[in-house]
Amino acid sequence: MWRTPAPPSNETQRLRALEACSIMDSPPDPRFDRIAWLARHIYQCDLAFISFIDAQTQWIKASAGQPTQASRPREQSICQLIISQGQALVSRDISSDPRFAGHPQLDGPRIGFYAGVPLLLDDRLPVGSLCVLSAAPHMLGAIDIEPLRVLATIAADEVELFRRNEELTRHSRIDPLTGLENRRAFDEGLARAASRSQRTGEPLALVMMDLDGFKDVNDRFGHPAGDALLRQVGAALAAMERRAGDVLARYGGEEFGLILPGADARAAQKVAERLHATLGNAGIRRPDRRRLTASIGVAHQHASVLDIDRLVASADAALYRAKQEGRDRIATAGEPLAGEQPRSA
Known part of the structure; x- marks a missing residue:
């Protein structure tokens, strides 16, 4: 009888490794397509695919x-x-395998033969899988x-290349001041994040923060x-606890996103309140x-109406409202004020 398995003991580490690769929701890649094609033809099966699994979702990177x-x-x-x-x-016939009785995926097209192996980073972190399956069971001979396994190792090497390339280009995404x-x-x-939202149906939120009176500091001092102030702000914000996948950046000048x-x-x-408290406590x-x-x-926006330009504009308008209402506070996007315009620096 199917029971949803618990996450592995190294779940936190594997999610961090997967996030560091920036491979989820990435464009199609012929390298992975070729591996899936080879797997399908070696096993003469109906389908072969490479997938990655984060905390909530299995995402198919390539299939044949x-x-x-x-x-x-x-x-x-x-x-x-x-x-x-x-x-x-490995299962010769998942549809009749007692381990999978009641599994939700068996309510769809019939699955008979199924074999899958993990894609391992650092030889211990399973970030995805390479699987082959057919509607017919595999009842003859050894499997x-x-x-x-060899093809999965090649796929894992490609994922590792994603990660190393991400590390090599990371310096171009870091603000040297903060x-x-x-x-x-x-x-x-x-x-x-927008691609993920459209894939999962989850909402997407944006928090924008602007340092009060910063122009006055530059003009007077x-x-x-x-x-020097921006360096201190960067150090304080970097220490704030965040989830894997959250992006904290210097948006420009004295503004952060x-x-x-x-x-x-x-x-x-709640995150905005924690951000505000982090700066205050510093x-x-x-x-x-x-x-x-x-x-x-x-x-924030729901996935069904997501428009990242409007999301940024809404967060920007809320920030302007916080300035209007006295500064050193949080404002949430709502109906725009009459005549409200994007703020100046």
Whole structure:
């Protein structure tokens, strides 16, 4: 009888490794397509696919053979068992295999033969799977999964290449002054988050923060004083606890953005409050000894109406409202004020 397996003991580490690769929701890649094609032809099966599994979703990176879903919830995936155990999974006929009785995926097209092996990073972190399956059961002869293991190793090497390339280009996404991610990383992260939202149906939230009176600091005390403040702000914000997948970046000048995939209005509000408290608790002082404060705008959208340009504009308008209402506070996007325009720096 099917029981949803518990996450592996190294779930946190494997999710971090998967996130570091930036491979989820990435464009099609012929390298993975070729591996899936080889697996299908070696096993003479109906379908071969490579998938990656994060905390909530199984996402198909490449497939060969009959059409398959681009993604499905993790709890509805057969491959989650491979991730949970970090080991190969083989069944001559899943449809009659007592281990899978009641599995939700068996309510769809018939699955007979099934074999899958994990894609392992660092030889221990199962971030995905390479699987082959057919509608007909495999009832004759031994099942040799060694070719599947070899192909999975090649696929894992390609994933590792993703990760190393990401590390090599990371310096181009880091703001040298604050040590946070920069506008390029913000824009790329927002595009990825939007793709994820459209795939999963989850909402997407954005928090924008602007330092109060920063122009006054630069005008009165010079840009070196402003830069010193930005370094302190960067250090304080970098220490704030965040989920894997959240993107905290210097958006430009004295403005910062925090992308929150999957966050609804309430969750985004709580993160904004934590962001506001983090800066307040840092106790950063301007050269005139006044406490540095910030205004924050929060916006979110449901996947069904997602438009990232409107999301940014909504968060920006909420930030402007926070400035209007006295600064050093949080405002949430709602109906725009009459005549409201985007704020100036």
